[in-house]
Amino acid sequence: MTHPTPAVRARILSVSGHELPAYLYDLTALRDHAAAIRAALPERVELYYAAKANPEAEILTALGPYVDGYEVSSGGELAHVAKAVPGRPLAFSGPGKTPAEIEAALDLGVQRFHVESLHELRVLAALAARTAPAGDDRAPRPGVLLRFNLPLAAASLEGSSLAMGGRPTPFGLDPADADTAVRLLTDGTYPRLRLLGVHAHLASGLDAPEQLAVAESVVTWAADLAARHRVPLPEVNVGGGMHVDYAAPERRFDWTAYGAGLGRLAEAHPGLTLRIEPGRAVSAYCGWYATEVLDVKSSHGEEFAVVRGGTHHMRTPATKGHDQPCSVLPVDAWPHPWPRPAAAADRVTLTGQLCTPKDLLSRAVPAPGLRAGDRVAFALAGAYAWNISHHDFLMHPRPAFHFLGPPSTTA
Numbered sequence: 537m538t539h540p541t542p543a544v545r546a547r548i549l550s551v552s553g554h555e556l557p558a559y560l561y562d563l564t565a566l567r568d569h570a571a572a573i574r575a576a577l578p579e580r581v582e583l584y585y586a587a588k589a590n591p592e593a594e595i596l597t598a599l600g601p602y603v604d605g606y607e608v609s610s611g612g613e614l615a616h617v618a619k620a621v622p623g624r625p626l627a628f629s630g631p632g633k634t635p636a637e638i639e640a641a642l643d644l645g646v647q648r649f650h651v652e653s654l655h656e657l658r659v660l661a662a663l664a665a666r667t668a669p670a671g672d673d674r675a676p677r678p679g680v681l682l683r684f685n686l687p688l689a690a691a692s693l694e695g696s697s698l699a700m701g702g703r704p705t706p707f708g709l710d711p712a713d714a715d716t717a718v719r720l721l722t723d724g725t726y727p728r729l730r731l732l733g734v735h736a737h738l739a740s741g742l743d744a745p746e747q748l749a750v751a752e753s754v755v756t757w758a759a760d761l762a763a764r765h766r767v768p769l770p771e772v773n774v775g776g777g778m779h780v781d782y783a784a785p786e787r788r789f790d791w792t793a794y795g796a797g798l799g800r801l802a803e804a805h806p807g808l809t810l811r812i813e814p815g816r817a818v819s820a821y822c823g824w825y826a827t828e829v830l831d832v833k834s835s836h837g838e839e840f841a842v843v844r845g846g847t848h849h850m851r852t853p854a855t856k857g858h859d860q861p862c863s864v865l866p867v868d869a870w871p872h873p874w875p876r877p878a879a880a881a882d883r884v885t886l887t888g889q890l891c892t893p894k895d896l897l898s899r900a901v902p903a904p905g906l907r908a909g910d911r912v913a914f915a916l917a918g919a920y921a922w923n924i925s926h927h928d929f930l931m932h933p934r935p936a937f938h939f940l941g942p943p944s945t946t947a
């Protein structure tokens with residue numbers, strides 16, 4: 537949906553221009569969406585939310601009733617998420633975990649480490665041995681899911697907007713290291729660790745059939761590994777990366793088809809816990825970045841509107857090279873004594889206040905007659921938007937944040 541929800545629209549129109557730009561999150565819409573995702577998944581499939589998509593505490597707590605846990609990818613996320621949703625299961629991912637971060641996770645009692653290399657496994661084993669309560673062999677041992685960079689079918693590589701696997705990348709273990717890693721975890725070398733299974737986050741931007749094909753190949757590969765070593769691998773996490781279509785926001789990821797496919801996969805592997813960890817497709821739709829038009833001008837035959845703020849607040853269109861979907865909220869009042877600039881053409885390119893031609897939010901938007909003072913709401917701003925942006929460039933003011941809908945009572 538490109539248009540803001542009624543609650544978001546009313547709030548955008550109720551604040552004055554200098555209170556913009558603002559991020560507005562509709563927590564009711566987020567809860568409804570998360571509930572629908574949960575309902576589409578079989579009971580046996582666990583849903584973790586990848587906090588990196590949007591780690592605002594209000595978002596994390598609103599998702600609480602619908603998720604089984606949270607995936608964190610740094611010491612910062614770990615501390616933040618543990619505080620925002622205390623006591624909820626966390627999985628610690630990410631390449632280049634520092635010893636201090638690993639120790640912090642062990643101290644917090646994190647039970648799932650997504651291990652990215654043999655070196656990281658050695659460090660984790662050493663630190664887990666150091667932090668284990670002396671003489672207590674029954675103390676819970678941290679669990680390991682070995683992250684692998686597995687082959688990706690050509691169709692998935694091509695369909696993906698960001699491939700983290702299936703080609704040379706710094707993510708996960710090479711499959712050639714699989715036997716060594718499993719042996720180290722099962723032959724008594726690392727007695728303070730427990731091998732739980734396999735993790736793979738191979739690509740982003742895949743639709744449901746492609747995601748299912750990836751999940752099937754990861755589970756089959758993990759089952760072969762378990763059989764080869766005659767060890768149980770009770771968990772497989774097939775990652776996130778569910779497609780969000782910025783060009784056609786109404787075309788949402790088919791959670792029903794995906795859930796049905798995961799159900800068939802789970803049935804074929806009794807005793808296996810399947811887990812997914814989406815971020816973008818969970819939180820993108822609940823957020824809007826709203827602003828007002830400051831100036832409208834023509835340049836070499838093209839119409840431009842400069843809005844308050846820009847890609848230093850919402851970097852998403854710059855990183856992904858797309859036009860952020862948006863809608864115009866006309867404002868009739870014009871309180872100034874000077875004339876009001878307005879677009880002469882039907883299509884207007886919306887840019888921010890930065891001194892760079894890269895500060896493009898949306899090109900050739902159908903907005904006939906767009907005027908200074910009108911408001912613009914950019915949709916799909918609930919994921920990888922504010923938190924990936926270069927806020928301090930040019931020292932413009934930061935946006936306001938509005939969380940709409942009843943606050944969460946529990947996580």
Ligand SMILES: Cc1ncc(COP(=O)(O)O)c(C=O)c1O
Pocket residue numbers: 586588589607629630737740741775776777778813814815816817
């Ligand atoms: C390990 C891991 N899991 C999950 C995600 C979430 O991906 P998405 O937000 O595309 O669903 C990412 C994103 O980079 C990731 O690196």
